[in-house]
Amino acid sequence: MDIPYTVEARPDTGVYNAKVGIWLFLSSEVMLFGALFSAYVLIRVGTPAGEWPHGWQNLTLGTLNTVVLALSAITTLMAWVACKIRQFGKFQFFHGCTLLLGLTFLCIKMVEYHQHLNHYEIHLTDGRIADGDMLQNNPKQDYVVIKGRYAAYEEDLYDLRAQKNLKETEIKIPRSQIKDMQSYGPWHNDYLALYFTLTGLHALHILGGSIVIGYLWGPGRRLWKTDPERFTNRVEVSGLFWHFVDLVWIFLFPVLYLT
Amino acid sequence: MDAIVEQFPPYREREAHAAHDGHAHHEPGFWRGCVFSTDHKVIGIQYGFTALCFLLFGFFLMLMMRWQIAHPGQPVPVLGPLLEKMLGPTQAPKGAISAELYNSFGAMHGTIMIFLGVVPLAFAAFGNYVVPLMIGAPDMAFPRVNMASYQAYVLGGIVMLVSFFIPGGAAQAGWTSYSPLATSIPTDGQVFWLIGMILLITSSLLGAVNFIATIIQLRAPGMTWLRLPFFVWAQFVTAFLLLLAFPPLEAAGIMQLMDRVAHTSFFLPTGLAAGGQLAHVSGGGSPLLWQHLFWFLGHPEVYVLILPAMGIVCEIIANNTRKPIWGYKSLVYSTLSIGFLSFIVWAHHMYLTGMGTKIATFFQATTLAISIPSVIILTCLLISLWGGSIRFNTPMLFCLAFLPMFGIGGLTGLPLGLAPADIYLHDTYYVIAHFHYVVAPGTIFALFAGIYYWLPKMTGRRMNEFWGRVHFWGSFIFMNVVFMPMFAQGMEGMLRRMADGGANYSAARVPGVPDTLPNDIMALHTWILWGAMCLGLAQIPFIINLFWSLKHGEETHSDNPWQATTLDWQTPTPPPHGNFAQVPRVYRGPYEYSVPGHDTDFTPQNEPEIAKPAAPRISTPAH
Numbered sequence: 001m002d003i004p005y006t007v008e009a010r011p012d013t014g015v016y017n018a019k020v021g022i023w024l025f026l027s028s029e030v031m032l033f034g035a036l037f038s039a040y041v042l043i044r045v046g047t048p049a050g051e052w053p054h055g056w057q058n059l060t061l062g063t064l065n066t067v068v069l070a071l072s073a074i075t076t077l078m079a080w081v082a083c084k085i086r087q088f089g090k091f092q093f094f095h096g097c098t099l100l101l102g103l104t105f106l107c108i109k110m111v112e113y114h115q116h117l118n119h120y121e122i123h124l125t126d127g128r129i130a131d132g133d134m135l136q137n138n139p140k141q142d143y144v145v146i147k148g149r150y151a152a153y154e155e156d157l158y159d160l161r162a163q164k165n166l167k168e169t170e171i172k173i174p175r176s177q178i179k180d181m182q183s184y185g186p187w188h189n190d191y192l193a194l195y196f197t198l199t200g201l202h203a204l205h206i207l208g209g210s211i212v213i214g215y216l217w218g219p220g221r222r223l224w225k226t227d228p229e230r231f232t233n234r235v236e237v238s239g240l241f242w243h244f245v246d247l248v249w250i251f252l253f254p255v256l257y258l259t
Numbered sequence: 260m261d262a263i264v265e266q267f268p269p270y271r272e273r274e275a276h277a278a279h280d281g282h283a284h285h286e287p288g289f290w291r292g293c294v295f296s297t298d299h300k301v302i303g304i305q306y307g308f309t310a311l312c313f314l315l316f317g318f319f320l321m322l323m324m325r326w327q328i329a330h331p332g333q334p335v336p337v338l339g340p341l342l343e344k345m346l347g348p349t350q351a352p353k354g355a356i357s358a359e360l361y362n363s364f365g366a367m368h369g370t371i372m373i374f375l376g377v378v379p380l381a382f383a384a385f386g387n388y389v390v391p392l393m394i395g396a397p398d399m400a401f402p403r404v405n406m407a408s409y410q411a412y413v414l415g416g417i418v419m420l421v422s423f424f425i426p427g428g429a430a431q432a433g434w435t436s437y438s439p440l441a442t443s444i445p446t447d448g449q450v451f452w453l454i455g456m457i458l459l460i461t462s463s464l465l466g467a468v469n470f471i472a473t474i475i476q477l478r479a480p481g482m483t484w485l486r487l488p489f490f491v492w493a494q495f496v497t498a499f500l501l502l503l504a505f506p507p508l509e510a511a512g513i514m515q516l517m518d519r520v521a522h523t524s525f526f527l528p529t530g531l532a533a534g535g536q537l538a539h540v541s542g543g544g545s546p547l548l549w550q551h552l553f554w555f556l557g558h559p560e561v562y563v564l565i566l567p568a569m570g571i572v573c574e575i576i577a578n579n580t581r582k583p584i585w586g587y588k589s590l591v592y593s594t595l596s597i598g599f600l601s602f603i604v605w606a607h608h609m610y611l612t613g614m615g616t617k618i619a620t621f622f623q624a625t626t627l628a629i630s631i632p633s634v635i636i637l638t639c640l641l642i643s644l645w646g647g648s649i650r651f652n653t654p655m656l657f658c659l660a661f662l663p664m665f666g667i668g669g670l671t672g673l674p675l676g677l678a679p680a681d682i683y684l685h686d687t688y689y690v691i692a693h694f695h696y697v698v699a700p701g702t703i704f705a706l707f708a709g710i711y712y713w714l715p716k717m718t719g720r721r722m723n724e725f726w727g728r729v730h731f732w733g734s735f736i737f738m739n740v741v742f743m744p745m746f747a748q749g750m751e752g753m754l755r756r757m758a759d760g761g762a763n764y765s766a767a768r769v770p771g772v773p774d775t776l777p778n779d780i781m782a783l784h785t786w787i788l789w790g791a792m793c794l795g796l797a798q799i800p801f802i803i804n805l806f807w808s809l810k811h812g813e814e815t816h817s818d819n820p821w822q823a824t825t826l827d828w829q830t831p832t833p834p835p836h837g838n839f840a841q842v843p844r845v846y847r848g849p850y851e852y853s854v855p856g857h858d859t860d861f862t863p864q865n866e867p868e869i870a871k872p873a874a875p876r877i878s879t880p881a882h
Contacts, residue, residue, distance in 0.1 A: 001397050001837030005476050013475055017400040020472040028464055028502050035507035035552055039514060039525065042548050051543075186521045190543045193523035197514060 007230045022237045026244050029205075033248055036198055040255065043190050053191045054259075055160035056184075058112060062257040065108050066249065072101035073246045076213075076239040083232040088224055091235070095217045098242065102210040109203050116184045116192065120146060121157065122173060123180040130171055131157055134183075143174045144181075195256050202252060205245045212238045297402035298836055302409050303388030304717065307710075310380035313416060314703075317371040318795065320364045325791045327356040328760030329784040350428050361758040362431035363448065367419065369434025370452065373560065374459050375416050377702055381567035382501070383412070383466055385709050386494045388717070390470065392827035392834060393488050395479025395843040395865070400472040408465035415458030422451030433756065435557070438526030438549040442518045443533040453516045460509045463501045470498035479826070479865075481845035485591070486864065488825045488849040489584065492591050493570030496598040497563050504559035504602065511552035518544075525549075547612055554605035562601045564698055565665070566594060568705035569636055572658045575712050576640055578823045579655040580647025581860050583850040586639040593632035593639075600629040610678040611685050619678045626676035633669055637662065653727030657708035660735050661701060668696030671746065686756070689749025692742050700738040707734070710805070715820045719832045720812030726800040733797025740790030744783040751780045760784050822861045825849050829863050 009016050044052055075097040082090035115133070122130040122144075132148010147170050151157055160166075182188055186196035216234060223231040287296070296302060323342075326335050332355050335342060339354025350360045391399055399405045422429040427446030430436065441449050474495050478487070487495075514525040522540065526549045529542030577584045584590065606614060606622040641662055649655065671693045674680040684690060707730070715721050753761045753776055762768055766775040819828040826845070830838050843865040851862040 003396075003398055003400065003402070003477070005400075010476050015476075017472055017476045020475055021401060021404075021468050024468045024471050024502060025464070028468070028506050031503050032506035032510050035510035035555070036514075039510065039548055039552070042545055042551075043525070043543070046545055047543060186517060186523045187541060189541045190524060193517060193521075193525060193541075196521070197517055197523070197525075201513065 007227070007233060016233060018233055018237050019240075022240050026240065029244060033198075033201075033251075036194075036201070037251065037255070040194050040198070043194065047190065050155065051158055053158050053160075053189070056191070057195075057257045058115060059257060061108055061112050062253060065105050066253050068101050068105050068108070069246045069249050072098045072105070073243055075101065076242045080232070080235050080239050083228070083235050086228065088221075092217065092221075095213060095235070099210060099213050099217055102206055102213065102242075105206055106203060106210070109199065109206075113196075116195075119184040120144075121182055121184070121188070122146070122178055124173070124177050125179050126177070128152065129154060129157070130173055132168060132171065135170065142176070143172050144178070145170060145172050147171075198252055198256065202245065202248055205248070209238070209242050209245055213242070295406060297398075297406050299387045299391050299399045299402065299405060300717075300834060300838075302405050303384050303386070305409055306379050306387060306412070307384035309413060309416065310376050310384055313371050314376040314380070315798075317368050317376055318798075320368040320371070322791055322795060323356060324361060324364050324368065325784075325788045327361055327758065329788040331759040331762050346423065346428065356758075358758040359428060359431060359446075362433075362756075363423070363429040365756055366430045366433050366436070366452070367423070370419065370430070370456075372698075373434065373564070374456070375412075375419065377564050377698060377706070378463070378501075378560075379412060380706050381571075381702060382463075382470075382494065382497055382563060383408070385490075385567060385571065385706075385713070386466075386470055386497075389713060389827055390491055390494050391473060391477065392716075392830060392838055393491050393825050394474060394477060394482055395826045395839060395845065396473060396477035397837045397839065399469050400476055401469050404465050405469050408462045408469065411458050411462035411465065415455045415462060418451055418455035418458060422448045422455070425451065435553055436515070436549075437553075438515060438518065438544075438546055439528070439531055439533070439538075441515065442527060443531075443538070450516065450519055453512045453519070456512050457509060457516075460505045460512070463505055467498040467502040467505075470494060471502065474498075479843045479845055482826075482864075483845075485588070486845055486848050488570075489573040489587065489590050489594075490567075490570035492594055493566040493573075496594050497566045499598055500559040500563050500566075500601060504556045504563075507552045508556035511549055515549065547609075547614065550609050550612060551606070554608045555602075557608060558605040559601040561694070561697070562597055564702050566597070568661070568665075568702040569594075569640070571705045571709040571712070572640060572661050573643075574823075574825065575654045575658045575708050576643050577850045577852065578712075578821050579650040579652065579658075580644055581650070581852045582643070582647050583848075583852055584639065585643040585645070586635075587848070587850065589635055590639050593635040596632040597629060597636075600625060600632070604629055607676055607681070610681045616678075623677055627673070630669065630673065630676070637666060637669070652711075653722070653724060653731055654708040654712040656728065656731045657704045657711070660731070661704045661708070664696055664700035664704060664738070668693060668698075668701050671696065684749060686754055687749035688745040688753050688755055691755050692745035692749060695742050695745075699742065700735070704734070707731075707801070712821070713827075714805075714808065714812075715815045715832070716827060716830075717833055718809055718812065720808050720810075720814055721820065722808040722812055723804050726804045730797060730801040730804065733800070734794065737790050737794035737797055741787050741794060744787055748776075748780055748783055751776060753780065819863075822859070824851055824861050824863050826864055829865055 003017070004010070005017050007016060013020070075094045079091050079094035079098060082088070082094055118134050120130075120132065120134050124130060129151045130146060130148060131151055132146035134144065134146055136143075136145040148168050149166055150171070184192055186193045216231075216238060220234070221231075223234070293301065293305075296305075319338075323335055323338060326333075334354035335351075335356060339351070342351035342356070342360075343354045346360065350357055350363075356364070387399070387405065391397070419429075425447055427448060429446075429448040430441070430452035431444050431446060432441035432449065436449065436452065474487075474491060514523070517523040518525050518527060524540045524542050524544040526546050527538065527540045527542060527544045528546060531538045531540060531542060573584055573590065604622060604625045606618060607626045610619050610622075644659075651659075671689070675684055675690060675693060711722055711727055752774065753764075757763075761776050761781065764776050765781045766772075766777050767781065769775055815832065818830065818832045821828065826843055829843065831840070844867075845864045846866065846868055847862065847864055849864060851864075853860045854862050
C-alpha cells in the first residue's frame with residue numbers, strides 16, 4: 001500500500017502531503033506564540049506606570065543572536081537550493097552551517113540566562129538595595145560579594161536606559177545584613193517571567209529544529225541515494241519550520257530587548 | 260452488490276495470491292498489528308476502546324459524587340472501602356468522600372469526560388476509522404504521526420490517572436483550573452494535570468494536522484469538496500478547531516506550570532493572600548488572563564464535542580430515511596460558520612469577571628449569532644425526516660433522540676448567553692444541566708449510534724437489536740431523570756461544585772432564613788442519584804452486547820448491510836490494510852438515496868453512471 005502524494009504534488013492542490021502538514025503545524029504554532037505574545041501585552045499594559053523594566057538585556061549578545069539566526073535562515077535556503085540542483089556536497093556544507101549556527105544561538109542564549117540568574121537584588125536590613133552580579137556566594141562564608149551598586153528604591157532599578165554609565169564596584173555584604181536576596185530568575189518579576197518563558201520555549205524550538213536538521217545532515221542522508229526528491233522535500237519542510245522559528249525571534253528581539 | 264464486487268476484485272483473493280508468491284507481509288504480529296500499528300483503522304479502534312474505558316471511569320467518578328451530594332459525609336456503598344484503601348484515610352476517611360476528594364473528582368470528571376473520553380471517541384476514534392474510508396483513501400496522510408498521536412493520548416491519560424495516587428491527590432480546581440486557586444491548592448495534582456494536558460494537546464495537534472492533510476490531499480478521484488459526506492466536513496472543521504484553539508490553552512498551561520514550578524506570577528495578582536497569609540510571589544499577574552486563554556480553547560471545544568456528533572447523526576439519518584439529506588449545502592456552510600464564530604464567543608463564560616459591559620455586549624451578540632448556524636443544522640436534520648420511510652433500528656433511535664436532546668441543551672443555553680440572565684444562573688446547576696444535555700444525551704447518544712452503525716463494518720457482525728433497544732430506552736429515560744431536575748435546582752439558586760450538595764444552604768439546615776434551598780429541591784438529589792444508578796445499569800446491556808457481538812453477533816453477509824451510499828461501505832469487511840483493492844472513483848454526491856429510475860433505493864458514490872435515468876434526478880449537491 002502506498003499513500004499517494006508523499007513525494008509528488010497533488011495536481012489540484014499543488015502541494016505534497018508533508019507541506020500541507022507543516023503549514024498546518026505552523027498555523028498552530030502561530031496560535032501558541034500568539035497566545036504568549038497576547039499574555040505579554042496584557043501583563044505589560046497592566047503594569048503600573050514606570051515599573052516595566054527597560055534595558056535589562058545584554059544588547060550585544062541579543063544582536064549577535066539575531067545575526068546568527070538571520071544567517072542560518074540564508075544557509076537553510078541555500079541547502080534546499082543545493083538539493084534542488086542536486087549538488088549534495090553543497091547541501092552538506094550549508095546544512096552543516098545551519099546546524100552550527102543553531103547550536104551557536106543556543107550557547108549564546110545559555111550565556112545570557114547565566115547572566116540573569118547570576119544577577120542578584122539584595123535587600124539590606126538598613127533599607128538599601130544592593131544590585132549586581134554575584135562574585136562570591138559560598139554558604140560557608142558569612143558574607144557575599146557582588147559587583148554592582150547600591151540603590152535607595154526599587155524604582156531606581158527598573159529603567160537602566162537612562163543610567164548609561166553606572167559605576168559598578170565590588171561590594172562585600174555580611175549575611176547578617178541581608179533581609180532578602182533574589183536572583184533575576186523568572187520568579188523575580190513578570191518581565192523576567194515572560195522573558196524566560198518566551199525565549200525558553202523558543203530555545204526549545206531551536207533545539208528541536210537542530211535535532212531534525214542534524215538528523216537530515218547525519219543519519220537521514222541515506223535517503224538521498226534512494227529518493228533524492230523525497231529527501232529534498234524533507235529539507236524543505238524542515239527549512240519551513242526553521243524559518244518560522246527565526247521569525248518568532250524577529251518578534252521576540254524587539255519586544256524583549258529593544259522596548 | 261454485484262456491481263461493487265465487480266468494481267473491487269475480491270481483496271482476499273489477491274491476498275491469497277500474494278501469499279502464494281511467498282513475499283507477503285500483510286499480517287503483522289500482535290505488537291505491530293495491535294499495539295504499535297500505523298493502520299488508521301486499528302488506531303481508530305484503539306482510540307475508541309481507550310476512550311470508552313475513560314468514559315466509564317468518568318461515569319463512576321460521577322456516581323460517587325452523586326452519592327456524596329445526596330448523602331454528604333456518609334461512606335460510599337460498595338466502593339467506599341476500596342476508596343479508603345487506595346487513596347488513604349485523609350482523602351476518603353472511613354470510605355466517605357472528603358471535600359478535597361470531592362473537588363478532585365469534580366475536576367477529573369470534567370477533564371476525563373471531555374479530553375480523554377468524548378473528544379478521543381468522537382474525533383479520533385470515529386474520525387480515524389471512518390474518514391479515510393469515506394474519502395476513498397488508503398490510510399491517513401501521516402500514519403506514523405497518527406500512531407504518535409495515540410501514544411501521546413495514552414501517556415496523557417496515564418499521567419491524569421496517576422495523579423489520583425500522589426500525596427494530596429489529583430487536581431482540585433475544576434476542569435477549568437482557574438488561577439490563582441489552581442496555583443494555591445497544596446497538591447501537585449495540578450502539575451500532573453498540566454503535564455497531562457500538554458500531552459493531550461500534543462496528541463490532538465498531531466491528530467488535527469493529520470486529519471486536515473488527509474482530507475485535503477487524499478480524496479479519491481472525483482471526490483470534490485461538495486461530494487464529501489457531511490461527516491467528513493464535520494471532522495474537517497473540528498480538526499481546525501483543535502488545531503487553532505488548543506495552542507492558547509497550551510500556552511496558558513505552560514504559564515501556569517511556570518507559576519507552580521518556577522514561582523512566576525503570570526496569573527497571580529499583587530497582594531495575593533492564600534491561607535490567610537500574603538503569598539510569597541512577585542505579583543503583577545492577571546487571573547483574567549488565564550480565563551481568557553482557557554475559554555479561547557474552552558468554547559471551540561464545545562463545538563469539537565458536538566460537530567462530529569452531528570456528522571454521525573447526519574449519516575445515519577440519511578441512511579435510515581432512505582432519502583437525500585435536506586439542505587446539504589446549508590449544513591456545510593453552517594458548519595463552516597460555526598467553526599469561524601466559535602473563536603469569537605469565548606468570553607460569554609466570563610460575564611461575572613467584571614471585564615466590562617462593552618466587551619460583554621460584543622460577546623452576547625456573537626453568542627446569539629452562533630446559535631443561528633446551530634439551529635440551521637438541527638433544522639436540516641429534522642426536515643430530512645419529513646416524508647421518509649424511516650427504518651427504526653438502534654442507531655436511528657439514538658439519532659432521533661439526539662435531535663430533541665440537543666435541542667433542549669442548545670435552547671437552554673440562550674439565557675446563559677445573555678449577561679443579565681447569566682449573572683443569576685452562572686455557576687448553578689442550571690449550567691450543569693444545560694451543557695450535559697448537549698454532551699451527554701446529545702453527543703454521547705450520537706456516539707452510541709455511531710458504534711451500533713459502524714460496528715458491522717469493523718467486524719462483519721451486527722450488534723443485537725433487542726438489547727440495543729433496551730440500552731437505548733434505558734439511557735434515554737434515565738438521562739432525562741438525571742439532568743432534567745437540575746434545571747429546577749439551578750433556577751432555585753443551587754450552586755455547582757459544593758461538596759455537600761448545598762446542604763449548608765438548605766432550609767432544613769438553617770430554618771427561617773430567606774432564600775434557602777427548599778426541601779423539595781434538595782430531595783431531587785436522591786432522585787438524581789437513583790437515576791444515575793439506573794443509567795449505569797442501562798449501560799450493562801451495551802457493554803455485554805458490544806463484546807458478545809464481536810464473536811457471536813448476527814453476520815451481515817454483506818459489505819454494505821445498511822445499504823449505504825458512502826464509500827466506507829464499498830470496501831471489503833473488515834477493510835484490509837490499504838482499504839480499497841483499487842482506487843475508487845467517485846461519480847456523485849454522498850446521499851443519493853431513492854433515485855427515481857434506479858434499481859435499488861441507494862446509489863453508491865462510486866457506482867459508474869450507466870444510462871441516463873428516465874426521471875429527473877433528485878436534487879443533489881453540485882460541486
